[in-house]
Amino acid sequence: MNTNNHIRFVYLHTLLLVCILCPTFAQESCDCFIKGVVLDKESRQPIPGAAVIIKELQKGAVTDVDGHYRIDQLCQGQYTLISRILGYREISQSVTLVHTSEQNVLLTEDDIHLKDVNVTAQRAQALSSQTVSQLEGKTLDQTRGQSLGDALRTITGVTTLQTGSSIAKPVIHGMHSNRVLILNNGIRQEGQQWGSEHAPEIDPFVANRMTVIKGAAGVRFGSDAIGGVILVEPAPLPTTKTVHGELNLVGFTNGRQGVASLQTEGGFGKGFGWRVQGTIKRGGNVRTPNYYLDNTGISEQNFSAAMGYRAARFRSEIYYSRFNSQIGIFSGSHIGSLTDLQAVLENGEPFVKSGFSYTIGRPYQQISHDLLKWKTDWKPVAGGDLSLTLARQFDDRMEYDLHRPKNDSLAALNRPELRFRLTTYTGDLVFEHKPIADKLTGSLGISGFYQYNIMNGRPLIPNFRTYNAGIFWIEKLKQNRWEYEAGLRYDYRHMQVFRYENKVLQKPLYVFQNFSGTLGATFSVSDQWSMRFNAGTSWRAPNVSELFSDGVHHGAAAYELGDSNLRPEVAYNLNLSTNYSGKRVQTEVGFFYNTIQNYIYLKPQAEPILTIRGAFPSFKYTQTDALYAGMDAGIQAELFPKLSGTSKLSLLYVQDTRLNQPIVMTPPNRWENGLRYDFGKVGKWRDAYAGVGNLWVARQNRVPAGPRSANSDFLPPPPAYSLWNLTAGFAVPVAKNHQIDVGLTVNNLFNTVYRDYLNRFRYYADDPGRNVSVRLKWKF
Amino acid sequence: MVTLGASMTLLAGCNDKADEPEPADENELITTVNLKFTESGTTTTQTFSYRDTDGDGGQAPTKFDKITLKANKTYDLAVELLDESKTPVDDVSKEVAEKGIEHLFVYTLTPNTLATYTYGDKDAKNLPIGLKGTLKTNAAGTGKLKVQLRHQPNAKDGTPTPGSDDVNVDFDLTVQ
Known part of the structure; x- marks a missing residue:
C-alpha cells in the first residue's frame, strides 16, 4: 500500500536480489536468494528476530543478532516480501527476482534500497502447531461495517449463532459463548458471554487484524478456551x-x-x-x-x-x-x-x-x-x-x-x-x-x-x-x-x-x-x-x-x-x-x-x-x-x-x-x-x-x-x-x-x-x- | 511478580458490594388469579384461585383450585389479578382496567358445551376487556376453563390473535 510509506519504522536497509546460477538460456532459475538487514528507522540499530517472509511461498527467515537475514533457493519471479516484528508496523513490498548475469553481485553486495517498509508486531501468541486463520488487509476491509461475529464468518470453520439479524456470536468448530474466548487487544473480553443473545461488545474497527485459533488453547489463555480463541x-x-x-x-x-x-x-x-x-x-x-x-x-x-x-x-x-x-x-x-x-x-x-x-x-x-x-x-x-x-x-x-x-x-x-x-x-x-x-x-x-x-x-x-x-x-x-x-x-x-x-x-x-x-x-x-x-x-x-x-x-x-x-x-x-x-x-x-x-x-x-x-x-x-x-x-x-x-x-x-x-x-x-x-x-x-x-x-x-x-x-x-x-x-x-x-x-x-x-x-x-x-x- | 501480587492484593480489598445483593425486584409480576363467581340473584360468592407467590419456578404454585359450579345457572364472573410478592399487595387488575385498550381476557371452555361466557365490560374503544362478565352453565359435565390475559399494546382488535399472554391458566371445571 502506497500510503504505508509514511509510516516508517524499519528500513529493509540492504536488499540484495541475486541469482547465483543464471545460465543464459535458462527459463527459470531456482537458486536465487534474497538477503539483507533490518534496521530500526529511528535509531538505525539492527533489529534481531524480525521475520522476513515471502508471502507467495510462505517461506522466510528470521534476522540474526546483527539484523541480517537470507532466504535461499528461490525461483525467479515476482514476490511480495513481508517483514514483521513485535512493536513495529508490518511492511509489504514487491520484489522482482530477475535474470541477471552479474554473478559478482553476490560478492560485492550491492545495496539496493527498496521502498520504505512499515513493520508490525507479530507477537506469537498462538502456538505455531495450532490451526490459525487470520483476517487482515483487504479481506478484513471487505467485512467493514459488519459486526464482529459476521466479519469472522468469512473464515473457514467459523459460523455464527444469531438472534435475529443484529446479534451474532462467533461459533468455532461448533462451539460458542463460554467455550470461545475473545481477546480484545490482548485482554480477555468479560461480558456476559453465557447468553446466546449476548453479542461480543467489541467494535471491529479497532482491529487491523483478527486471528482465530481453532482448537483448545487453554495453556496460554486459561479457562474457557475450549473451542478456540479470537x-x-x-x-x-x-x-x-x-x-x-x-x-x-x-x-x-x-x-x-x-x-x-x-x-x-x-x-x-x-x-x-x-x-x-x-x-x-x-x-x-x-x-x-x-x-x-x-x-x-x-x-x-x-x-x-x-x-x-x-x-x-x-x-x-x-x-x-x-x-x-x-x-x-x-x-x-x-x-x-x-x-x-x-x-x-x-x-x-x-x-x-x-x-x-x-x-x-x-x-x-x-x-x-x-x-x-x-x-x-x-x-x-x-x-x-x-x-x-x-x-x-x-x-x-x-x-x-x-x-x-x-x-x-x-x-x-x-x-x-x-x-x-x-x-x-x-x-x-x-x-x-x-x-x-x-x-x-x-x-x-x-x-x-x-x-x-x-x-x-x-x-x-x-x-x-x-x-x-x-x-x-x-x-x-x-x-x-x-x-x-x-x-x-x-x-x-x-x-x-x-x-x-x-x-x-x-x-x-x-x-x-x-x-x-x-x-x-x-x-x-x-x-x-x-x-x-x-x-x-x-x-x-x-x-x-x-x-x-x-x-x-x-x-x-x-x-x-x-x-x-x-x-x-x-x-x-x-x-x-x-x-x-x-x-x-x-x-x-x-x-x-x-x-x-x-x-x-x-x-x-x-x-x-x-x-x-x-x-x-x-x-x-x-x-x-x-x-x-x-x-x-x-x-x-x-x-x-x-x-x-x-x-x-x-x-x-x-x-x-x-x-x-x-x-x-x-x-x-x-x-x-x-x-x-x-x-x-x-x-x-x-x-x-x-x-x-x-x-x-x-x-x-x-x-x-x-x-x-x-x-x-x-x-x-x-x-x-x-x-x-x-x-x-x-x-x-x-x-x-x-x-x-x-x-x-x-x-x-x-x-x-x-x-x-x-x-x-x-x-x-x-x-x-x-x-x-x-x-x-x-x-x- | 511483586507488582502483580501487590495489585491483586489491592484489588481483593475492593469493596465491591457483590455480597449485598438486592432482593429480587421484578418490575411486574402476576402471582395470583382470583375468579369470583356470584350466582345471579344471590350474594353468595365463590372464589377459585391460582396462586404462586414466588413467581415462575422456585416453589410450585401454593394454590390451584378446581372450579365447581351448578348446572343451568348464570354466574357473574369477576377476575382479580394480584402481585402478592410486593408489600403492600399490588392490584394488577386495577391497572389492567386503566389500560383496557391494551388488554383482553379470553375464556375458553373445553368442551364448549359446558358453559357460555359473555363479556360484561368495554374499554375506551368499545372493545371488550373481560374483567367482568357472566358465565352461563349448561347441563352437568366436566372439562376445563382456560383463562388468558392477552397483552395487546397498539394492536387490540377484539380478537385474541395479537399480542402475547400475560396470564394463561387452565382451571379444572365441574358443572354439577
Whole structure:
C-alpha cells in the first residue's frame, strides 16, 4: 500500500536480489536468494528476530543478532516480501527476482534500497502447531461495517449463532459463548458471554487484524478456551510525528444502515505515539424477502484512544475503549406462553408486521463496555522480554422487555427488567527467556483476575465474586525442519455466589482447580508444504447461569433450571493440519477431534413447569460427554491469469457420547465457492476486481430423535439453502500516495427466502433478504 | 511478580458490594388469579384461585383450585389479578382496567358445551376487556376453563390473535 510509506519504522536497509546460477538460456532459475538487514528507522540499530517472509511461498527467515537475514533457493519471479516484528508496523513490498548475469553481485553486495517498509508486531501468541486463520488487509476491509461475529464468518470453520439479524456470536468448530474466548487487544473480553443473545461488545474497527485459533488453547489463555480463541488486535502505535488516519464509510441497503469510522494517529517524537478512533452505526428495520422485521434497528457509538512510549528496551502503552450499543429485538419474538409460540409456528410468519423505521422500541438491549488497559514491556540487557499487562473492564447490560409495567408509576421509571453489571480486573506477567542455543524459546507467565457481578431486576443469575490465578510455561524447540512445542498450566478459581433463597441470603462457595497441557509439532516438508499437529487440553468452570438459572427464557419459551453441583468441563483436543502454498495454488486442510468431559447442556425434563402463563417445557443443565469432530478444507487457485477460484468446505460431527445421540443447535455442514477476476488497472482505477460467490448450507440432519419438545427444539431444522453474492472493488488515486478504496458487495443476490438453523429467531421469521453494501476507505 | 501480587492484593480489598445483593425486584409480576363467581340473584360468592407467590419456578404454585359450579345457572364472573410478592399487595387488575385498550381476557371452555361466557365490560374503544362478565352453565359435565390475559399494546382488535399472554391458566371445571 502506497500510503504505508509514511509510516516508517524499519528500513529493509540492504536488499540484495541475486541469482547465483543464471545460465543464459535458462527459463527459470531456482537458486536465487534474497538477503539483507533490518534496521530500526529511528535509531538505525539492527533489529534481531524480525521475520522476513515471502508471502507467495510462505517461506522466510528470521534476522540474526546483527539484523541480517537470507532466504535461499528461490525461483525467479515476482514476490511480495513481508517483514514483521513485535512493536513495529508490518511492511509489504514487491520484489522482482530477475535474470541477471552479474554473478559478482553476490560478492560485492550491492545495496539496493527498496521502498520504505512499515513493520508490525507479530507477537506469537498462538502456538505455531495450532490451526490459525487470520483476517487482515483487504479481506478484513471487505467485512467493514459488519459486526464482529459476521466479519469472522468469512473464515473457514467459523459460523455464527444469531438472534435475529443484529446479534451474532462467533461459533468455532461448533462451539460458542463460554467455550470461545475473545481477546480484545490482548485482554480477555468479560461480558456476559453465557447468553446466546449476548453479542461480543467489541467494535471491529479497532482491529487491523483478527486471528482465530481453532482448537483448545487453554495453556496460554486459561479457562474457557475450549473451542478456540479470537484475537482482536489493533495496529501498533506510530512514533513518527506526521498525523495519519483512515476514514471508513459503509452503507447497507437492508436496514438502511450507515456506518462511519474515523481513526487518526501520530506521534510526539522521542518515541511517543497516539491514536484516537471512533465509530458510529445506525440502522433501521431489516427486511426479509417478503416483510420487514419490526423493531430490528441498531444504534452504536464506539470510541477508543491509545497512547504509548517506545524506546529500545522499554515500551509502555495505555489504551481505553468504550463500546455503546442499543439493539432492538424483533418484537415478534416475544413469547408469553407456549400457546403463543405454537400460534406463531402454525402461522409460518410473524403476526407483527411493520414498515421501515429507525425507531428502537421495546424489547431492546442497552449495552456499554469500558476497557482500560496498561501494558509495559521491558527487555533487560541480559536478554529476554518481561511484560506486564493490567486491565479493568466494566460491562453494563440492560435488557428491556416488550411490555412496560402496567403500573403507571413503575412504567414511568422505564427501568430495565434485567440489569447485569460485571466488573473485571485482569493482570498478566509474562517473561520470555532469551533463546537458548538459538533453538529453544519459551515463556513463563502468571495471570490473575478478579471479577464481580451485580444483578438487578428479575432474578436470572445471582451476584458473584470470582478470583482466578494461573501459571503457565511454554517452550518451543526448533530443529531443522521440525518445530516442537510443549506447555503446561495450572489454574485456581475461587467463586462465591450471593443469592436469596426463600428470602434468606445464601453464599455458596466454589473452588475449581485445573491442569492444562499442550504438545505440538510442526514439520516443513518443503518450502511450500508444512504439516502441524497439536494435542491440547483446556477447561471451563461452570458459569453462574449454568449453576443458578431459574426462570422462563423469553423468546425460547423454555423454563431453564441450573444445577449448583455442576463440575468443570475438560476438553481434550487433537488437531492435524497441512498447508501448501505454491505460486498458483494455496490449500489448507485441517482435521479436529475434540472430546469434552462433563459437557454442560440443557437436558429436556419429563415434567413441564407450571407458571401463571401456562406450562412451559422444562430444561435442566446437565453434564454428559461430547465429541466434536470434523474437517475444514480450503483451496485457492489461479485458474487462468487474472482469474482465481476459491473453495471452502466445513464438516462437523457432534455427538453426545454418553447417550449416543446428536446434540441440538450444532452448525450444519457448509460449502462455499467463489470466482474472482482481477482487472488490475482500468483507466484511472487501480486494483479493480469483481467476483461472484455461492454459499451452500446443508440441512442439519443430526438432531436428537424423539418428540420435538423432548429434544430441546420446537421445530425440525430448516431445509438446506444456497445464497449467491457479488463483490467488486477498485482504488482511485486522489493525490500523491493517497487513494480511495471503493468496495461493493451484494449479499443474498436473488433475495432467497431461507432460515438458518443457528438463528434463534428461525421459529418466528425468515432471514434477511438482499443487502447491497458500498464501502469507501480513505487513508491519509 | 511483586507488582502483580501487590495489585491483586489491592484489588481483593475492593469493596465491591457483590455480597449485598438486592432482593429480587421484578418490575411486574402476576402471582395470583382470583375468579369470583356470584350466582345471579344471590350474594353468595365463590372464589377459585391460582396462586404462586414466588413467581415462575422456585416453589410450585401454593394454590390451584378446581372450579365447581351448578348446572343451568348464570354466574357473574369477576377476575382479580394480584402481585402478592410486593408489600403492600399490588392490584394488577386495577391497572389492567386503566389500560383496557391494551388488554383482553379470553375464556375458553373445553368442551364448549359446558358453559357460555359473555363479556360484561368495554374499554375506551368499545372493545371488550373481560374483567367482568357472566358465565352461563349448561347441563352437568366436566372439562376445563382456560383463562388468558392477552397483552395487546397498539394492536387490540377484539380478537385474541395479537399480542402475547400475560396470564394463561387452565382451571379444572365441574358443572354439577
